[in-house]
Protein backbone atom coordinates (compact mmCIF):
# COMPACT_ATOMS: atom_id res chain seq x y z
CA UNK A 1 0.00 0.00 0.00
CA UNK A 2 1.35 3.40 -0.94
CA UNK A 3 1.34 5.67 2.10
CA UNK A 4 0.08 9.16 1.29
CA UNK A 5 0.07 12.41 3.24
CA UNK A 6 -1.92 15.40 1.98
CA UNK A 7 -0.34 18.72 2.98
CA UNK A 8 -2.62 21.79 3.01
CA UNK A 9 -6.21 20.94 3.93
CA UNK A 10 -8.01 23.62 1.93
CA UNK A 11 -10.32 23.53 -1.07
CA UNK A 12 -8.27 20.97 -3.01
CA UNK A 13 -6.46 19.21 -0.15
CA UNK A 14 -9.55 18.10 1.78
CA UNK A 15 -11.07 16.64 -1.38
CA UNK A 16 -7.86 14.85 -2.37
CA UNK A 17 -7.47 13.42 1.16
CA UNK A 18 -11.01 12.03 1.03
CA UNK A 19 -10.43 10.59 -2.44
CA UNK A 20 -7.21 8.86 -1.26
CA UNK A 21 -9.15 7.37 1.64
CA UNK A 22 -11.63 5.84 -0.79
CA UNK A 23 -8.99 3.97 -2.86
CA UNK A 24 -8.15 0.33 -2.13
CA UNK A 25 -4.49 0.45 -3.15
CA UNK A 26 -3.30 3.47 -1.15
CA UNK A 27 -3.49 4.54 2.46
CA UNK A 28 -4.14 8.03 3.80
CA UNK A 29 -1.34 8.12 6.35
CA UNK A 30 -2.29 11.60 7.50
CA UNK A 31 -2.85 15.24 6.65
CA UNK A 32 -0.57 18.17 7.39
CA UNK A 33 -1.40 21.81 7.95
CA UNK A 34 -0.43 24.90 9.91
CA UNK A 35 -3.79 26.31 11.08
CA UNK A 36 -7.51 25.63 11.34
CA UNK A 37 -8.41 27.49 8.13
CA UNK A 38 -9.81 25.71 5.08
CA UNK A 39 -12.28 23.55 7.00
CA UNK A 40 -9.68 21.50 8.88
CA UNK A 41 -11.72 21.51 12.09
CA UNK A 42 -14.87 20.33 10.32
CA UNK A 43 -13.32 17.52 8.28
CA UNK A 44 -11.48 16.10 11.31
CA UNK A 45 -14.48 16.46 13.65
CA UNK A 46 -16.45 13.44 14.81
CA UNK A 47 -18.96 13.72 11.98
CA UNK A 48 -16.38 14.86 9.43
CA UNK A 49 -15.16 12.80 6.46
CA UNK A 50 -11.54 12.67 7.72
CA UNK A 51 -12.35 11.85 11.34
CA UNK A 52 -9.59 9.74 12.88
CA UNK A 53 -6.93 10.84 10.36
CA UNK A 54 -3.51 11.68 11.84
CA UNK A 55 -2.79 15.41 11.82
CA UNK A 56 0.81 16.54 11.31
CA UNK A 57 2.18 20.05 11.49
CA UNK A 58 4.22 21.30 8.55
CA UNK A 59 6.52 23.41 10.74
CA UNK A 60 7.16 24.40 14.38
CA UNK A 61 5.05 27.54 14.17
CA UNK A 62 2.20 25.55 12.63
CA UNK A 63 2.41 23.00 15.44
CA UNK A 64 2.12 25.74 18.02
CA UNK A 65 -0.80 27.32 16.13
CA UNK A 66 -2.70 24.08 15.78
CA UNK A 67 -2.16 23.14 19.42
CA UNK A 68 -3.29 26.61 20.53
CA UNK A 69 -6.41 26.08 18.44
CA UNK A 70 -7.12 22.84 20.31
CA UNK A 71 -5.93 20.21 17.82
CA UNK A 72 -3.96 17.10 18.76
CA UNK A 73 -0.86 17.13 16.54
CA UNK A 74 0.70 13.71 15.97
CA UNK A 75 4.16 15.03 15.04
CA UNK A 76 6.02 17.38 12.73
CA UNK A 77 5.57 16.13 9.17
CA UNK A 78 9.31 16.24 8.60
CA UNK A 79 9.90 13.76 11.43
CA UNK A 80 7.65 11.16 9.80
CA UNK A 81 8.72 11.49 6.17
CA UNK A 82 10.72 8.26 6.37
CA UNK A 83 7.46 6.34 6.78
CA UNK A 84 5.70 8.09 3.90
CA UNK A 85 5.86 7.30 0.17
CA UNK A 86 4.34 10.47 -1.29
CA UNK A 87 3.03 13.86 -0.22
CA UNK A 88 0.23 15.45 -2.23
CA UNK A 89 1.07 19.09 -1.67
CA UNK A 90 -2.06 21.26 -1.83
CA UNK A 91 -0.57 24.29 -0.10
CA UNK A 92 -0.84 27.80 -1.59
CA UNK A 93 1.56 28.87 -4.33
CA UNK A 94 4.99 29.70 -2.87
CA UNK A 95 4.71 27.30 0.07
CA UNK A 96 4.82 24.31 -2.30
CA UNK A 97 8.26 25.33 -3.61
CA UNK A 98 9.65 25.76 -0.10
CA UNK A 99 8.26 22.38 0.95
CA UNK A 100 9.95 20.73 -2.00
CA UNK A 101 13.28 22.33 -1.22
CA UNK A 102 13.21 21.95 2.57
CA UNK A 103 11.33 18.68 3.06
CA UNK A 104 10.69 16.46 0.05
CA UNK A 105 14.04 16.64 -1.73
CA UNK A 106 16.27 16.24 1.35
CA UNK A 107 14.15 13.31 2.58
CA UNK A 108 13.75 11.58 -0.81
CA UNK A 109 9.97 11.70 -0.69
CA UNK A 110 7.94 11.91 -3.88
CA UNK A 111 5.43 14.75 -4.21
CA UNK A 112 2.46 15.76 -6.34
CA UNK A 113 1.94 19.52 -6.75
CA UNK A 114 -1.06 21.59 -7.89
CA UNK A 115 -1.86 24.04 -10.65
CA UNK A 116 -0.71 27.16 -8.77
CA UNK A 117 2.81 25.80 -8.26
CA UNK A 118 5.50 27.16 -10.60
CA UNK A 119 6.00 25.13 -13.76
CA UNK A 120 9.58 24.25 -12.96
CA UNK A 121 8.58 22.52 -9.71
CA UNK A 122 8.25 19.28 -11.69
CA UNK A 123 9.37 18.17 -15.10
CA UNK A 124 6.05 16.47 -15.81
CA UNK A 125 2.88 18.53 -15.99
CA UNK A 126 0.17 15.91 -15.64
CA UNK A 127 -3.34 15.20 -16.87
CA UNK A 128 -4.39 11.56 -16.63
CA UNK A 129 -6.23 11.52 -19.96
CA UNK A 130 -3.65 13.37 -21.99
CA UNK A 131 -0.27 12.09 -20.70
CA UNK A 132 -0.61 9.48 -17.90
CA UNK A 133 2.42 7.52 -19.14
CA UNK A 134 4.74 10.49 -18.70
CA UNK A 135 4.16 10.39 -14.95
CA UNK A 136 5.60 6.89 -14.64
CA UNK A 137 8.34 6.59 -12.03
CA UNK A 138 8.64 10.38 -11.66
CA UNK A 139 9.59 11.79 -8.23
CA UNK A 140 7.71 15.07 -8.75
CA UNK A 141 4.58 15.75 -10.78
CA UNK A 142 2.50 18.88 -11.18
CA UNK A 143 -1.22 18.23 -11.79
CA UNK A 144 -2.32 21.07 -14.06
CA UNK A 145 -4.97 23.62 -13.07
CA UNK A 146 -8.75 23.18 -13.27
CA UNK A 147 -9.04 25.12 -16.55
CA UNK A 148 -6.13 23.24 -18.12
CA UNK A 149 -7.50 19.88 -16.95
CA UNK A 150 -10.86 20.50 -18.64
CA UNK A 151 -9.27 21.61 -21.91
CA UNK A 152 -6.82 18.68 -21.87
CA UNK A 153 -9.65 16.17 -21.33
CA UNK A 154 -11.98 17.50 -24.00
CA UNK A 155 -9.43 18.47 -26.64
CA UNK A 156 -7.54 15.15 -26.21
CA UNK A 157 -10.86 13.29 -26.73
CA UNK A 158 -11.36 15.13 -30.05
CA UNK A 159 -7.69 14.80 -31.00
CA UNK A 160 -7.58 11.02 -30.46
CA UNK A 161 -10.60 10.46 -32.74
CA UNK A 162 -10.35 13.13 -35.43
CA UNK A 163 -6.99 14.93 -35.04
CA UNK A 164 -6.86 18.58 -33.97
CA UNK A 165 -4.91 21.07 -36.06
CA UNK A 166 -5.56 24.14 -34.00
CA UNK A 167 -7.71 25.18 -31.02
CA UNK A 168 -9.04 28.49 -29.73
CA UNK A 169 -10.78 28.80 -26.36
CA UNK A 170 -12.48 31.70 -24.56
CA UNK A 171 -12.60 31.21 -20.81
CA UNK A 172 -15.16 32.74 -18.43
CA UNK A 173 -13.73 32.13 -14.98
CA UNK A 174 -15.44 32.12 -11.59
CA UNK A 175 -14.41 35.04 -9.40
CA UNK A 176 -13.61 32.93 -6.32
CA UNK A 177 -14.46 29.75 -4.43
CA UNK A 178 -17.30 29.91 -1.87
CA UNK A 179 -15.04 30.35 1.21
CA UNK A 180 -12.77 32.91 -0.49
CA UNK A 181 -14.33 36.00 1.13
CA UNK A 182 -11.28 38.02 0.17
CA UNK A 183 -12.15 37.68 -3.54
CA UNK A 184 -15.62 39.09 -3.52
CA UNK A 185 -18.30 39.94 -4.09
CA UNK A 186 -17.11 41.57 -7.28
CA UNK A 187 -19.56 43.50 -9.41
CA UNK A 188 -17.60 43.38 -12.63
CA UNK A 189 -16.40 41.33 -15.54
CA UNK A 190 -12.63 41.49 -15.38
CA UNK A 191 -10.61 40.76 -18.52
CA UNK A 192 -7.31 38.94 -18.22
CA UNK A 193 -5.24 41.53 -20.04
CA UNK A 194 -2.45 39.13 -20.87
CA UNK A 195 -3.45 38.08 -24.40
CA UNK A 196 -3.30 35.22 -25.29
CA UNK A 197 -3.76 34.08 -21.68
CA UNK A 198 -1.45 31.61 -19.94
CA UNK A 199 -4.01 28.81 -20.23
CA UNK A 200 -2.95 27.94 -23.80
CA UNK A 201 0.71 27.35 -22.89
CA UNK A 202 -0.51 25.46 -19.79
CA UNK A 203 -2.39 23.00 -22.02
CA UNK A 204 0.70 22.73 -24.23
CA UNK A 205 2.65 21.58 -21.16
CA UNK A 206 0.62 18.34 -21.33
CA UNK A 207 -0.11 18.31 -25.11
CA UNK A 208 3.07 19.84 -26.60
CA UNK A 209 2.01 19.27 -30.23
CA UNK A 210 -1.24 21.22 -29.84
CA UNK A 211 -1.56 24.67 -31.37
CA UNK A 212 -3.92 26.40 -28.88
CA UNK A 213 -4.67 30.04 -28.05
CA UNK A 214 -6.85 31.24 -25.16
CA UNK A 215 -8.35 34.45 -23.76
CA UNK A 216 -10.08 34.83 -20.40
CA UNK A 217 -12.36 37.01 -18.27
CA UNK A 218 -13.37 36.69 -14.62
CA UNK A 219 -17.03 37.02 -13.54
CA UNK A 220 -18.79 37.24 -10.16
CA UNK A 221 -19.84 33.61 -9.64
CA UNK A 222 -18.49 30.91 -7.32
CA UNK A 223 -19.55 27.65 -9.00
CA UNK A 224 -17.83 26.83 -12.26
CA UNK A 225 -15.83 28.24 -15.14
CA UNK A 226 -17.32 28.13 -18.65
CA UNK A 227 -15.18 27.61 -21.77
CA UNK A 228 -16.20 28.26 -25.38
CA UNK A 229 -13.97 26.18 -27.63
CA UNK A 230 -13.41 25.99 -31.42
CA UNK A 231 -11.05 23.43 -32.91
CA UNK A 232 -9.97 22.86 -36.50
CA UNK A 233 -10.21 19.12 -37.17
CA UNK A 234 -7.78 17.18 -39.32
CA UNK A 235 -10.51 14.83 -40.53
CA UNK A 236 -14.25 15.17 -40.99
CA UNK A 237 -16.60 14.25 -38.16
CA UNK A 238 -20.34 14.31 -37.64
CA UNK A 239 -21.92 15.88 -34.58
CA UNK A 240 -22.98 12.43 -33.39
CA UNK A 241 -19.42 11.10 -33.75
CA UNK A 242 -18.08 13.99 -31.67
CA UNK A 243 -20.71 13.47 -29.00
CA UNK A 244 -19.79 9.78 -28.92
CA UNK A 245 -16.09 10.68 -28.51
CA UNK A 246 -17.06 12.84 -25.50
CA UNK A 247 -19.31 10.08 -24.10
CA UNK A 248 -16.39 7.63 -24.39
CA UNK A 249 -14.13 9.98 -22.41
CA UNK A 250 -14.46 8.64 -18.84
CA UNK A 251 -14.48 12.09 -17.21
CA UNK A 252 -16.62 14.09 -19.62
CA UNK A 253 -20.39 14.23 -19.22
CA UNK A 254 -22.80 15.49 -21.85
CA UNK A 255 -25.57 17.60 -20.35
CA UNK A 256 -28.64 18.85 -22.17
CA UNK A 257 -29.94 22.41 -21.91
CA UNK A 258 -33.18 21.05 -23.39
CA UNK A 259 -33.56 18.75 -20.38
CA UNK A 260 -33.38 21.74 -18.06
CA UNK A 261 -29.64 21.97 -17.40
CA UNK A 262 -29.29 25.25 -19.25
CA UNK A 263 -26.92 27.10 -16.92
CA UNK A 264 -24.10 26.46 -14.45
CA UNK A 265 -26.64 27.13 -11.67
CA UNK A 266 -28.90 24.33 -12.94
CA UNK A 267 -25.96 21.93 -13.14
CA UNK A 268 -25.01 22.93 -9.61
CA UNK A 269 -28.58 22.15 -8.52
CA UNK A 270 -28.38 18.79 -10.33
CA UNK A 271 -25.29 17.88 -8.27
CA UNK A 272 -27.13 18.95 -5.10
CA UNK A 273 -30.19 16.89 -6.01
CA UNK A 274 -27.97 13.89 -6.72
CA UNK A 275 -26.49 14.45 -3.25
CA UNK A 276 -22.98 14.59 -4.61
CA UNK A 277 -20.63 15.46 -1.72
CA UNK A 278 -20.29 19.28 -1.52
CA UNK A 279 -22.19 19.36 -4.88
CA UNK A 280 -18.88 18.52 -6.55
CA UNK A 281 -18.66 17.65 -10.23
CA UNK A 282 -15.24 16.22 -11.11
CA UNK A 283 -16.42 15.52 -14.68
CA UNK A 284 -16.32 18.23 -17.38
CA UNK A 285 -19.91 19.06 -18.39
CA UNK A 286 -20.28 19.62 -22.16
CA UNK A 287 -23.61 21.12 -23.24
CA UNK A 288 -24.64 18.75 -26.00
CA UNK A 289 -26.63 21.35 -27.96
CA UNK A 290 -23.42 23.37 -28.35
CA UNK A 291 -21.53 20.56 -30.11
CA UNK A 292 -21.49 21.65 -33.77
CA UNK A 293 -19.28 20.85 -36.75
CA UNK A 294 -19.22 23.33 -39.65
CA UNK A 295 -16.65 23.51 -42.47
CA UNK A 296 -14.15 21.39 -40.53
CA UNK A 297 -14.47 23.46 -37.34
CA UNK A 298 -15.78 21.78 -34.19
CA UNK A 299 -17.47 23.99 -31.58
CA UNK A 300 -18.62 23.29 -28.04
CA UNK A 301 -19.17 24.95 -24.65
CA UNK A 302 -18.30 23.22 -21.38
CA UNK A 303 -18.43 23.88 -17.64
CA UNK A 304 -15.63 23.14 -15.17
CA UNK A 305 -16.27 22.69 -11.46
CA UNK A 306 -13.02 24.27 -10.34
CA UNK A 307 -12.90 22.80 -6.82
CA UNK A 308 -13.20 19.13 -7.76
CA UNK A 309 -12.09 18.54 -11.36
CA UNK A 310 -8.41 17.98 -10.52
CA UNK A 311 -9.06 15.53 -7.65
CA UNK A 312 -9.17 12.30 -9.70
CA UNK A 313 -6.05 13.32 -11.60
CA UNK A 314 -4.16 13.63 -8.30
CA UNK A 315 -5.05 10.00 -7.54
CA UNK A 316 -3.95 8.86 -11.00
CA UNK A 317 -0.71 10.84 -10.61
CA UNK A 318 0.12 8.74 -7.55
CA UNK A 319 -0.52 5.48 -9.44
CA UNK A 320 1.60 6.67 -12.36
CA UNK A 321 4.53 7.68 -10.11
CA UNK A 322 4.65 4.26 -8.49
CA UNK A 323 3.90 2.45 -11.76
CA UNK A 324 0.94 0.77 -10.06
CA UNK A 325 -1.45 0.52 -13.02
CA UNK A 326 -1.78 1.40 -16.68
CA UNK A 327 -3.74 4.53 -17.58
CA UNK A 328 -7.08 2.86 -18.32
CA UNK A 329 -7.06 0.78 -15.15
CA UNK A 330 -6.04 3.70 -12.96
CA UNK A 331 -8.77 5.96 -14.36
CA UNK A 332 -11.36 3.18 -13.94
CA UNK A 333 -10.30 2.47 -10.34
CA UNK A 334 -10.32 6.15 -9.39
CA UNK A 335 -13.67 6.74 -11.06
CA UNK A 336 -15.28 3.74 -9.38
CA UNK A 337 -14.01 4.74 -5.94
CA UNK A 338 -15.18 8.33 -6.44
CA UNK A 339 -18.52 7.45 -8.07
CA UNK A 340 -17.60 9.23 -11.30
CA UNK A 341 -19.84 7.81 -14.03
Ligand SMILES: NC(=O)c1ccc[n+]([C@@H]2O[C@H](COP(=O)([O-])OP(=O)(O)OC[C@H]3O[C@@H](n4cnc5c(N)ncnc54)[C@H](OP(=O)(O)O)[C@@H]3O)[C@@H](O)[C@H]2O)c1
Pocket residue numbers: 007008009010011012013032033034035036037038058059090091092093095114115116117144145146177306307310
Ligand atom coordinates in the same frame (compact mmCIF):
# COMPACT_ATOMS: atom_id res chain seq x y z
N1 LIG B 1 -9.38 26.34 -5.54
C1 LIG B 1 -9.42 25.93 -6.77
O1 LIG B 1 -10.44 26.07 -7.41
C2 LIG B 1 -8.23 25.26 -7.39
C3 LIG B 1 -8.43 24.50 -8.54
C4 LIG B 1 -7.36 23.81 -9.10
C5 LIG B 1 -6.10 23.94 -8.55
N2 LIG B 1 -5.92 24.72 -7.45
C6 LIG B 1 -4.55 24.83 -6.89
O2 LIG B 1 -4.47 24.02 -5.72
C7 LIG B 1 -3.53 24.61 -4.80
C8 LIG B 1 -4.22 24.83 -3.48
O3 LIG B 1 -5.31 25.73 -3.68
P1 LIG B 1 -6.56 25.76 -2.73
O4 LIG B 1 -7.60 26.56 -3.43
O5 LIG B 1 -6.90 24.41 -2.23
O6 LIG B 1 -5.97 26.64 -1.54
P2 LIG B 1 -6.55 26.86 -0.08
O7 LIG B 1 -8.01 26.57 -0.05
O8 LIG B 1 -6.06 28.18 0.37
O9 LIG B 1 -5.84 25.71 0.76
C9 LIG B 1 -4.48 25.70 1.09
C10 LIG B 1 -4.34 25.22 2.52
O10 LIG B 1 -2.95 25.02 2.84
C11 LIG B 1 -2.71 25.56 4.12
N3 LIG B 1 -1.29 25.86 4.31
C12 LIG B 1 -0.62 27.03 4.23
N4 LIG B 1 0.68 26.85 4.49
C13 LIG B 1 0.86 25.53 4.73
C14 LIG B 1 1.97 24.72 5.06
N5 LIG B 1 3.20 25.22 5.18
N6 LIG B 1 1.77 23.39 5.21
C15 LIG B 1 0.54 22.86 5.11
N7 LIG B 1 -0.55 23.58 4.80
C16 LIG B 1 -0.40 24.89 4.62
C17 LIG B 1 -3.57 26.78 4.14
O11 LIG B 1 -3.71 27.26 5.45
P3 LIG B 1 -3.77 28.87 5.68
O12 LIG B 1 -5.07 29.29 5.11
O13 LIG B 1 -3.68 28.95 7.17
O14 LIG B 1 -2.60 29.48 4.99
C18 LIG B 1 -4.87 26.25 3.53
O15 LIG B 1 -5.67 25.59 4.49
C19 LIG B 1 -3.02 25.89 -5.48
O16 LIG B 1 -1.85 25.58 -6.20
C20 LIG B 1 -4.15 26.20 -6.46
O17 LIG B 1 -3.73 27.00 -7.55
C21 LIG B 1 -6.97 25.37 -6.83
